[in-house]
Amino acid sequence: MAELNNKERMRIKRHKMPKQEPEQRIKNFNEVNSGYTEELAVAEANRCIQCKNSPCIAGCPVSINIPKFIKLISERKHKEAAAVIKIDNALPAVCGRVCPQEEQCEKVCVLAKRGEPVAIGNLERWAADWERKNIGLQIPNKKPSTGKRIAVVGAGPAGISCAGDLAQMGHKVTVFEALHSTGGVLIYGIPEFRLPKKIVNIEIEALAKMGVEFITNCVIGLTETVDELLERFDAVFIGVGAGLPYFMNIPGEHLNGVYSANEFLTRVNLMKAYTFPIADTPMFDVKNKVVAVFGGGNTAMDAVRTSLRLGAKRAMVIYRRTEAEMPARIEEIKHAKEEGVEFCLLAAPTEFIGNENGWLSSARLQKMKLGEADSSGRRRPVPIEGDVEDIAIQTAIIAIGNGSNPIIHNTTPDLNVNKWGNILVEKDSMKTNKKGVFAGGDIVTGGATVILAMGAGRTAAKSINNYLNNPDAW
Amino acid sequence: MNKILETRLLAPAIKLFKVEALKIAKKRKAGQFIILRVREDGERIPLTIADSNIEEGSITFIVQGVGKTTKQLNSLEAGDFISDIVGPLGRPSRIENFGTAVSIGGGVGAAIAYPTAKALKEAGNYVISIVGGRSKEFVILEDEMKATSDEFYPCTDDGTYGFHGFVTQKLQQLIDSGKKIDYVLAIGPIPMMEGVANVTKPYRIETSASLNTIMVDGTGMCGGCRVIVGGKTKFACVDGPEFDAHEVDFKILSNRNKMYLTQEQTSEDEHSCFLDKMYEKGKANG
Ligand SMILES: Cc1cc2nc3c(=O)[nH]c(=O)nc-3n(C[C@H](O)[C@H](O)[C@H](O)COP(=O)(O)OP(=O)(O)OC[C@H]3O[C@@H](n4cnc5c(N)ncnc54)[C@H](O)[C@@H]3O)c2cc1C
Ligand code: SF4
Ligand code: FES
Numbered sequence: 001m002a003e004l005n006n007k008e009r010m011r012i013k014r015h016k017m018p019k020q021e022p023e024q025r026i027k028n029f030n031e032v033n034s035g036y037t038e039e040l041a042v043a044e045a046n047r048c049i050q051c052k053n054s055p056c057i058a059g060c061p062v063s064i065n066i067p068k069f070i071k072l073i074s075e076r077k078h079k080e081a082a083a084v085i086k087i088d089n090a091l092p093a094v095c096g097r098v099c100p101q102e103e104q105c106e107k108v109c110v111l112a113k114r115g116e117p118v119a120i121g122n123l124e125r126w127a128a129d130w131e132r133k134n135i136g137l138q139i140p141n142k143k144p145s146t147g148k149r150i151a152v153v154g155a156g157p158a159g160i161s162c163a164g165d166l167a168q169m170g171h172k173v174t175v176f177e178a179l180h181s182t183g184g185v186l187i188y189g190i191p192e193f194r195l196p197k198k199i200v201n202i203e204i205e206a207l208a209k210m211g212v213e214f215i216t217n218c219v220i221g222l223t224e225t226v227d228e229l230l231e232r233f234d235a236v237f238i239g240v241g242a243g244l245p246y247f248m249n250i251p252g253e254h255l256n257g258v259y260s261a262n263e264f265l266t267r268v269n270l271m272k273a274y275t276f277p278i279a280d281t282p283m284f285d286v287k288n289k290v291v292a293v294f295g296g297g298n299t300a301m302d303a304v305r306t307s308l309r310l311g312a313k314r315a316m317v318i319y320r321r322t323e324a325e326m327p328a329r330i331e332e333i334k335h336a337k338e339e340g341v342e343f344c345l346l347a348a349p350t351e352f353i354g355n356e357n358g359w360l361s362s363a364r365l366q367k368m369k370l371g372e373a374d375s376s377g378r379r380r381p382v383p384i385e386g387d388v389e390d391i392a393i394q395t396a397i398i399a400i401g402n403g404s405n406p407i408i409h410n411t412t413p414d415l416n417v418n419k420w421g422n423i424l425v426e427k428d429s430m431k432t433n434k435k436g437v438f439a440g441g442d443i444v445t446g447g448a449t450v451i452l453a454m455g456a457g458r459t460a461a462k463s464i465n466n467y468l469n470n471p472d473a474w
Numbered sequence: 475m476n477k478i479l480e481t482r483l484l485a486p487a488i489k490l491f492k493v494e495a496l497k498i499a500k501k502r503k504a505g506q507f508i509i510l511r512v513r514e515d516g517e518r519i520p521l522t523i524a525d526s527n528i529e530e531g532s533i534t535f536i537v538q539g540v541g542k543t544t545k546q547l548n549s550l551e552a553g554d555f556i557s558d559i560v561g562p563l564g565r566p567s568r569i570e571n572f573g574t575a576v577s578i579g580g581g582v583g584a585a586i587a588y589p590t591a592k593a594l595k596e597a598g599n600y601v602i603s604i605v606g607g608r609s610k611e612f613v614i615l616e617d618e619m620k621a622t623s624d625e626f627y628p629c630t631d632d633g634t635y636g637f638h639g640f641v642t643q644k645l646q647q648l649i650d651s652g653k654k655i656d657y658v659l660a661i662g663p664i665p666m667m668e669g670v671a672n673v674t675k676p677y678r679i680e681t682s683a684s685l686n687t688i689m690v691d692g693t694g695m696c697g698g699c700r701v702i703v704g705g706k707t708k709f710a711c712v713d714g715p716e717f718d719a720h721e722v723d724f725k726i727l728s729n730r731n732k733m734y735l736t737q738e739q740t741s742e743d744e745h746s747c748f749l750d751k752m753y754e755k756g757k758a759n760g
Contacts (some may be wrong), residue, residue, distance in 0.1 A: 178693050180511060180518075180558040188695075217560035219693055223497050243695040247707055254702060254726045256733045263696035271690070272515060358729035405694050407712065 006049045014116040015044040022338040026308045029192045032335060033097070038076070041126040045074035048118045051110050056120060059108040062455045064088045066105060066120055073123055082131040083138070085124060090161040090454060093132060093199050094186060096125025098298075099451050100329045132199070137206045143170035148468045151176060151233040153220045153408070156184020158239030158441025158453040158460075160207065165461035167210045171468070174233070175212060178219040181270060184241055186450070188270040189262070191302050193309070194332075197269075221411035226437065234471075235436045235464045238423060239457060242402040242442035248294070252352030253398075257360035261295070261303045261399035268306050286395050287311035292363060294318050294349060295399030296326035297447075301336050303397045308339055312395070316342040318349065320368050320381040346370070346381065350388070352396060362392045402447050422446055430460035431467075435474050438464055475555045476510075479532055484614040485607070487539040488582055489548045490524070496531035498523070498561045504593035505567025505684065505716055508535065509692040511558040512550070517543045520689045520711075522586040523562060533561075536585035536614070563692045564715050567593065568682060572657035575599040576648070577623075578641050578670055580606040580662025584614050586684060587661045592622040599657070600624050604644050606662070610635035642669040655679050660719060664728045671719035683719035685710050685727060702726050 018040070019025075019033045036044065048070040056066040065084055072081035085092045101107075101121035109117035131138065148171045152159045155177040163173045181187050183200045208214060220226060220240075229236050245260035247253055291307040293300045296319040308315045317336070319326060322345050326333060337343070344365075351364040367387035370379040404421035416424045416433040423432055423439040430438045440456030442448055467474065480492040498508060507522045525534040539548040550556070567590040575594045579587035584605045595601045603623040607613040613628045613635055620626045628636030629644050637644050641662075649655060658681040660670035667683040674681045687699040687710040694712040701710050704721040708714060 178560065179691065180560070217558050218497070219560060219563070222562055223501060223560070243693070245695070245697045247697065247700070249707065253707070254700065254723075254730065256729060260697035263690060263698040266690055266696050271517065358726075358732075405712075407693065 004046060009047055009049050010111065010114065012043065012047045014047065014119055015040045015122075017119070017122055022340070025193065026305075026339050029309055031196050032193050035129055036122055036126045038130075041073055041123060042076060044119050045070045045123060047111065048074070049110065055108040055110065056105040056118075059105040060088075061104060061449075061451045062088045062458065064105075064124075069127060070118065070120070070123055073127060078127055078130040079135060079138075081127040085127055086138075086140070089124075089451075090164045090458070091157065091203055091450070092124050093128035094157070094195060094203065095451050095454070096121050096123075096128055097195050097199075098190060098329075098449075099124075100449060102330050104451075132202060137202060139206055139209050140168050142168055142210060145172070146170045146468070148172065148234045149174070149232070150464060150468075151229040151236045152239065153226075153229075153236065154178075154184060154239040154241060154441070154443075155182035155204070155214065155216075156239055156241050156441060156453060157186065157450045158241075158443075158457040159184070159237065160204065160457065161454040162237045162239060162440070162457035162461045162464075163212045164207050164210070165458055166464060167207065167212050169461070169465050171465070173212045175214045176218045176220050176224070176229075177214065177216045178240075179270065180216050182214055182216065188266045189299065189302070191265065191269055191306050193305070194302065219407065221407040226408065226412040226415070226434075230436055234468055235438065237430075237457070237460050237464065238408060238432075238437065238439040238443060239441040239453070240405060240408055240443045241453075242447045243405045244403040245398070246401050246403055247398060248349065248400065250349060250351055252354060252360070255352050255354040255360045256358050257394055258352055258396045259398070261293070261299045261397050262402070264303055264397050265299070265306065268310070288313045289394040290314045290316075290392060291395040291397065292316050292318050292344075292391070292393040293397040293399055295401070296321065296323075296328060297399065297401070298328045298332055299401075300397075300399035301328045301332040301341075303399050304341050305332075305336055305339060307395065307397070308341065314342065315340070316344050318344045318347050318363075318365065320346065320348040321370065321378065322346060325378045344391075347389075348381065348383075349396075353390070360394060360396055362390045363396060365389050365391060402442075404443055404446070408443075420446065428459070429463040429466075430456060431463065431474070436467070436471075475557060476559045478550055478552050478554050478556065479530070480552050481550070484536065484585075485612045487548065488536065488612070488614060489539070490534060490536050490585075491547075491550075492527075492530075492532050492534045493556060493559065494531055495533045495559050495561075496528075498559065499526040499528050499531055499533050502526050502533065502562035503566035504569065504589040506562035506564050507692075507715065508533070508559050508561030509563060509689065510547075510556055510560075512543055512546050513557050516546075516557060518558075518690055518692070519543050520563070520686075520692060522589075522684070522715075524585050524588055536582055538582040560692065564711055565713070567659070567684075567716050569593045569597050570657075571598040572680070573599065574602065574653070574655050575657040575659065576602045576604060576645065576655055578604045578606075578645065578658065578660045578662070578666075580641055580660075580666040581608075581612065582614070583660075583662030583666070583684075584619065587659060588615055588618055588622070590659055590661075590684075591619065594657075594659075595622045595624075602648070602653075602655075603627070604629060604641045606630070606641040606666070607635075608632065640669070641666060642673050645670060645673050649673070649677060649679075658682070658719075659684070659716075664724055664731065667719060667722075668724040671722070671724070675720050681719040682716045683722055684715045685717060685722065686715070686731070687711075687727065688731060688733060701730075 368381035441453035577591035
């Protein structure tokens with residue numbers, strides 16, 4: 001194709017992601033998006049005008065060289081494109097699917113001002129999928145062994161990226177994971193229809209091939225303590241996530257049929273309850289029931305769309321602010337609407353009401369309006385006095401966020417945490433106050449994103465490497 | 475994978491397992507539990523650690539075959555493997571020198587009470603053990619219990635052995651006889667624990683109950699194990715499993731434990747005929 005000029009590039013319309021139709025996809029757990037074809041990927045890559053100052057790079061939390069990899073795709077050099085991404089991002093097939101691009105790189109893309117931004121996330125996914133399907137995940141070269149040993153606690157995105165980088169630097173890494181499977185939220189939280197588990201497992205296998213050792217069924221703090229790890233390892237990285245579900249503390253929250261999103265999603269994803277009785281873990285039957293999910297983040301969207309796939313008669317999201325304030329990715333909200341999820345906005349539950357058998361039968365909702373902005377800059381919902389409504393529901397799923405799990409800090413009393421239990425670190429080095437111990441990901445920031453957790457793991461890996469070279473300079 | 479070293483049938487459908495698990499053996503304290511999966515795709519179930527042996531690197535637990543998973547587990551023998559075991563989970567039992575401590579175990583609860591009774595004895599308490607069962611054959615771990623108790627009272631519902639009646643009645647009898655009791659630990663079916671709490675409350679005897687809630691992860695991540703204690707939500711897996719029995723809302727506990735009953739029935743019924751074909755198919759698909 002002849003070289004396009006910028007005007008021509010900017011005339012090309014953004015290419016839509018091919019996907020399963022809503023009527024079809026709510027009947028299965030297969031991935032909704034099927035990914036670009038090569039022609040679509042190249043055509044989309046041609047939209048990028050290769051800006052000199054490339055604001056997209058600054059918009060990316062791990063500063064991927066976005067114009068460079070996009071140009072390589074436009075030249076059909078997909079292997080090279082994947083390699084460019086992997087310089088900065090250890091899990092591109094995951095991030096291409098779950099990053100909130102509209103808040104990051106695509107938000108600041110020059111084309112966004114004149115129409116639609118380049119579909120950077122879709123292209124990232126394309127390059128990563130191409131590599132995996134055509135040549136297999138490329139295992140990066142490892143530096144010669146340093147003889148140093150590092151323990152990584154938690155096999156979520158933070159731990160995985162930290163482990164991968166340290167292994168490349170020639171260190172011997174052992175990852176300890178509490179659950180029977182590795183991957184953290186990528187495995188137990190985010191559903192199959194958004195992120196196939198196979199993709200996560202292949203990424204983790206690649207780490208194992210690089211010599212990273214994984215020990216599952218090991219709760220650090222209980223099976224072994226951080227101090228015991230420090231006796232056997234030269235450094236410890238803690239990436240245990242934000243895994244303690246918040247409840248609303250309203251009457252009736254203990255009724256049967258009321259779940260935390262973590263329990264609901266874990267039963268479905270990790271324990272494969274959707275194949276019950278093939279898998280042994282039962283799941284309260286939502287078939288032909290009315291399901292309400294409380295919250296407005298990705299977790300809420302995942303839970304509500306999962307309940308549709310399990311056969312819910314009606315599935316709704318109940319959120320106390322408006323759609324504009326919802327923290328979920330725009331694509332997830334869009335997909336949920338296409339699938340028939342109802343949105344009940346500016347409403348908050350004040351009570352769950354049960355039947356004589358102790359099962360949930362309805363929720364009492366207090367209607368809200370938006371008031372002044374709060375400290376997060378979002379307008380605070382305030383109750384409209386007297387405007388209360390009962391709605392009949394049989395399942396309630398609470399998705400209002402997670403606090404920090406206390407096991408590590410209860411068993412490592414000399415580790416500094418803030419009043420919410422988040423581990424305190426030096427921002428540029430991820431060092432905690434305890435010598436040889438680093439931390440990153442949701443346990444430090446509170447519930448955030450995959451890419452921020454990975455970025456933290458990566459920063460920690462560099463800093464651990466420096467520390468191992470010069471332990472006296474803590 | 476954890477290897478089964480030894481099994482022993484203690485009573486009909488109640489089986490003792492000794493399993494290889496060195497790290498857990500080293501760490502566990504009385505009152506803590508493990509979560510296991512019998513096989514890939516299996517359910518995660520909590521079981522209290524009854525004993526451990528550091529030299530052997532083994533832990534012991536006792537299983538009553540009531541649901542699909544526990545029955546599957548009970549079909550295993552020495553030499554077989556268990557897919558996953560994680561632990562020790564939960565907080566250890568409260569062990570202090572209270573003075574006179576009564577340990578009450580109903581059904582397989584006797585096995586769960588045993589390690590705590592032993593620890594209470596080692597802490598210097600005068601230990602009275604009350605163990606209940608439907609009939610003589612369900613009174614388990616008698617020798618072990620006797621060895622760690624100053625007084626030992628088996629009770630049976632049908633009177634085939636020991637005291638004829640419920641453990642709560644035996645406890646009331648001891649109180650009525652003027653025995654000074656400083657601490658009571660109750661482990662067993664929910665109505666029994668609630669009954670014990672009701673007996674001791676008027677006398678203000680400190681009483682703990684070890685709660686057997688629904689669990690998934692056992693690390694505080696899912697909230698499925700939540701219970702109400704003193705009006706507050708607690709997670710049995712990280713805040714418990716032992717709580718002040720006078721503060722526990724037993725009604726909610728018992729209700730929540732029934733949550734999956736009908737489905738578990740399905741699971742068991744359909745299992746035998748369904749499993750072999752579908753399990754293979756399920757694996758091929760995913
Ligand atoms: C349902 C859901 C949907 C989401 N969707 C998105 C999305 O679309 N895009 C996005 O960017 N982000 C999303 N997020 C957020 C994102 O998943 C998290 O920010 C990210 O996974 C955090 O990574 P982490 O490594 O810090 O922790 P985690 O992924 O939580 O991993 C921590 C791991 O540590 C293990 N662990 C915990 N305690 C111990 C211990 N004591 N010893 C050993 N192991 C331990 C845990 O079992 C877990 O495997 C979502 C979150 C949820 C729950
Ligand atoms: S800002 Fe948009 S157009 Fe400019 S280089 Fe980045 S992706 Fe390309
Ligand atoms: S079992 Fe999941 S939080 Fe207790």
